[in-house]
Amino acid sequence: MSLNVRFLSAGLVHRAGSADTPTPSEPRLLASVILVWPDAVLLDMDGTLVETEPYWVAAEEALVAEHGGTWSSEHALNLVGNNLLDSGRYIREHAGVDLEPSEIVAELLDRVGVLMADDVPWRPGALDLLAALGQAGIPTALVTMSYARFVRPVLAQLPQDTFATVVTGDSVSQGKPHPEPYLAAARALRVDPTRCLAVEDSNTGARSAEAAGCTVLVVPNHVPVLPAPQRIFRDSLVGLDVADLAGLRA
Numbered sequence: 001m002s003l004n005v006r007f008l009s010a011g012l013v014h015r016a017g018s019a020d021t022p023t024p025s026e027p028r029l030l031a032s033v034i035l036v037w038p039d040a041v042l043l044d045m046d047g048t049l050v051e052t053e054p055y056w057v058a059a060e061e062a063l064v065a066e067h068g069g070t071w072s073s074e075h076a077l078n079l080v081g082n083n084l085l086d087s088g089r090y091i092r093e094h095a096g097v098d099l100e101p102s103e104i105v106a107e108l109l110d111r112v113g114v115l116m117a118d119d120v121p122w123r124p125g126a127l128d129l130l131a132a133l134g135q136a137g138i139p140t141a142l143v144t145m146s147y148a149r150f151v152r153p154v155l156a157q158l159p160q161d162t163f164a165t166v167v168t169g170d171s172v173s174q175g176k177p178h179p180e181p182y183l184a185a186a187r188a189l190r191v192d193p194t195r196c197l198a199v200e201d202s203n204t205g206a207r208s209a210e211a212a213g214c215t216v217l218v219v220p221n222h223v224p225v226l227p228a229p230q231r232i233f234r235d236s237l238v239g240l241d242v243a244d245l246a247g248l249r250a
Contacts, residue, residue, distance in 0.1 A: 037246050038197035040164075041133055042185045042214065045144035047201040047221045049130075050154055051121040052112065052146075053080060059111035060091065063104070069095035080202045080223045083145050083175025084108070109150050120157045123221075125237030130162055136242040141185035143198070143209075145169035145176055164189055177204045182212035197245060199237075206231055215249055 046052045057076045064071040075094055079087045087108075088101030097104060133140050142163045144151060147170040155166070165188035167181050174180045186193035198209030201221040209216045210230040218225045218233050225231070232248050234240065 037195065037249055038138070038215070039191040039195040040139040040141065040186070040189050041197050041199065041245075042141045042143050042182055042209070043130075043199045044201060044205045045142055045151065045154065046146060047080065047123075048199055048205075048219065049123055049126040049142075051123050051221075052116060053222045055112045055115040056108065058115065059108045062111060063107050064091065064095040064097060067095070067097040067099075069097055071095055077223050080204065082204055084147065084169050086175065105147075109147060113150060113153070117153070120154055123219075123237060125240060129237050129240055130158065132241050134159070134162060138242065139164045139189050139191065141189055142166045143181045143185045145181070176208035177211065179208055179211035179213075182209045182214055186212065186214075197248070201225070217248060 043049055046056070056079070057073075060076055060079070061071050075090075079090060082090075084105045085101050088104035091097050091104050092099065092101055099107070130140070140163050142151070142155075142165075144167070146168060148166075148168045151166065151168055155163070165185060167185045167188070169175050169181075172180045172184055182196075182198060183193060186196055192213075194213040196214045198205075198212075198214040198216045199219065200206045200209055200216055201219055202223055203225050206216045206218055206225060206228070210228065214230070216228075216231045218231050219235070219237055220233070225233075227233070234248075
């Protein structure tokens with residue numbers, strides 16, 4: 001593998017071979033040369049970039065109530081990060097909703113879409129991180145279990161080239177915690193998943209990413225996430241910039 005090197009100095013990112021690459025006469029800059037890691041950043045959406053979980057819970061509660069079933073916070077938390085069809089099966093089994101799992105999913109998508117139609121509730125630091133990754137030229141992928149029709153309004157709020165690829169729950173045969181979503185993202189970006197950083201907020205998502213070989217930056221939100229060798233924890237995305245990423249792995 002060829003060495004891909006960037007130079008970090010005074011808040012600027014310099015690509016190797018560019019006109020502004022430091023020369024041997026610039027020891028201060030050479031001291032800050034690092035091997036690039038990660039080769040790509042793969043980001044979850046719900047609960048990680050966008051605060052949609054309260055909307056999902058409200059939609060679940062309304063749907064279950066309309067069908068005469070019962071729902072609880074414990075049930076809602078059990079669904080965080082799950083493949084939507086798995087969530088539909090869970091609701092059918094545990095809440096007495098007499099619909100097919102695919103029908104339950106369609107109902108939930110419609111309800112949540114209405115709740116967030118007027119404004120995308122970004123998580124703190126999310127937009128700044130995406131902008132910093134774009135400016136640094138680090139490839140990014142969105143890896144979400146939400147369906148494409150739900151993701152489109154979110155993407156519409158971002159610059160068109162924010163994500164080099166998008167993997168949605170309806171584009172894979174096996175959702176999180178299976179590694180397929182993250183493997184699909186790495187394959188589309190033509191990068192080694194073991195050289196990628198995944199950003200997640202749930203155990204389900206973290207399991208998916210680490211099973212694919214990624215290092216996982218966990219920013220817990222609505223559910224506690226257990227420690228594991230491939231997991232790095234941070235309280236928030238606020239203040240996280242490109243210069244911090246290699247340090248996260250170290």
